[in-house]
Amino acid sequence: MNLTHFGHACVLAAFETSEGSTRLLLDPGTYASGFEDARDLDAILFTHEHPDHLDVDRLHGLVKANPGVRLIAAPGASARLGETGIAHEAVSPGATFSVKGVSVAVLGGEHAVIHPQLPRVSNNAYLIDGRLLHPGDALVIPPGPVEVLLVPAGGPWMKISEGIDYLREVAPGTAVPIHQAGLADAHQQLHHQLLRTLAPEATDIQVLELGVPTGFPGDIPKNTVSGRKP
Numbered sequence: 001m002n003l004t005h006f007g008h009a010c011v012l013a014a015f016e017t018s019e020g021s022t023r024l025l026l027d028p029g030t031y032a033s034g035f036e037d038a039r040d041l042d043a044i045l046f047t048h049e050h051p052d053h054l055d056v057d058r059l060h061g062l063v064k065a066n067p068g069v070r071l072i073a074a075p076g077a078s079a080r081l082g083e084t085g086i087a088h089e090a091v092s093p094g095a096t097f098s099v100k101g102v103s104v105a106v107l108g109g110e111h112a113v114i115h116p117q118l119p120r121v122s123n124n125a126y127l128i129d130g131r132l133l134h135p136g137d138a139l140v141i142p143p144g145p146v147e148v149l150l151v152p153a154g155g156p157w158m159k160i161s162e163g164i165d166y167l168r169e170v171a172p173g174t175a176v177p178i179h180q181a182g183l184a185d186a187h188q189q190l191h192h193q194l195l196r197t198l199a200p201e202a203t204d205i206q207v208l209e210l211g212v213p214t215g216f217p218g219d220i221p222k223n224t225v226s227g228r229k230p
Contacts, residue, residue, distance in 0.1 A: 001131060001148070001216045005208040007032040008181035009053050011150060013132055014213070017101035024099060026126065026134050027053040028062065031181035034211045041066040043099045047136025048111055048123040049076040052181070056084055070099065074124040074136075093124065102129050108140045112157040132216075137179070139166040146172045148216050152179040153191045160191050164198045171200045174216060177207055 002014040010032035015022045025044045028035040029052040036058055044062070046054050054077055063069060063086060071088035073081055078090035091097065095106040108125035125140035127133050131147040133140070137157055149172035152163055167175055177195060180188050196205045208214050 001129070002213050003132075003148070003176065003208065003216060004213045005176065005178065005210055006035040007210050009047070009134075009136070009150075009179050010035050011134065011176075011178065012038055012213075013128060015102050015129060019101035022100040022102045024102065024104075024128065027136070028055055028058065029053040030055045036062055036065075038062070039065060041069045043070040043072055045104070045124075045126055045134075046071070046073040046077040046081075047108075047125065047134065048074050048121055049080045050111075050121070050137070053077075053136070054080060056080070059084070059086065072097070072104075074122045076122040091124065092122070104128050105130075107133075107142065108136060108138055110138065111136070112138045114157045133170070133172070134178075139163075141169060146170065147174065148172060149175045150178045151175045151195065153177040153188065153195065154183040155179050156182070160194055163191070164194060167195060167203065168198070168200055172203055174204045174206055175199065177205070 004012040008029060008031035009027040010029060011026050013024045023041050025035060025038055025041050027047055031052045072091055073088055075090055075092060081088045091106050093106050093109045097104050105127040106124050107127055108123050111121045111123040123136045123138045125135040127142055133142050133146045134150045149170050151167050152158060177192055192207050199205055
């Protein structure tokens, strides 16, 4: 498995299977950059409808540059895509599907609470190949162990103590912080350090260099950032 973080919640996951290379792009949103140049995509997955996870303005060009790509979305994101006329598939928690030899299980249901007076939207978490979990904007617990958790590092719907508790409960082999674009640089570093310090003993924290593909699993030293000691 190969991961490329384009910033915030946008991650490209590539797998080698018996059917060849399979490339899945998750949550290309307004806070991410560089995903516009992604090519040979087999599917684009959206966890929910918020713009920082679904950038409609750049989506048309991305779809045009990737003929035949499947768009797969949570119900709320599906409604938003429907307004654009872009062909797509809507999936809900409990569904399973396959993209060119890679299995995807849909978990979750609702976006985490930002404030009780704000309506909650649908939120899919995607468990990919049984190994990689993208929770979207909710702290979704997978049904079993995962190799790599894309762990939210910040957002208006969470505080870092909740992210730490989530990391401890899931206890993945490796955790990659995402959803960090709303934090100032100093706070990003602080939250990453807290995740490293308070992670389960067997969990590695790896902060990916943006736009750079990284292979998983790998011999990643405990509590490293992009392969370097903190």
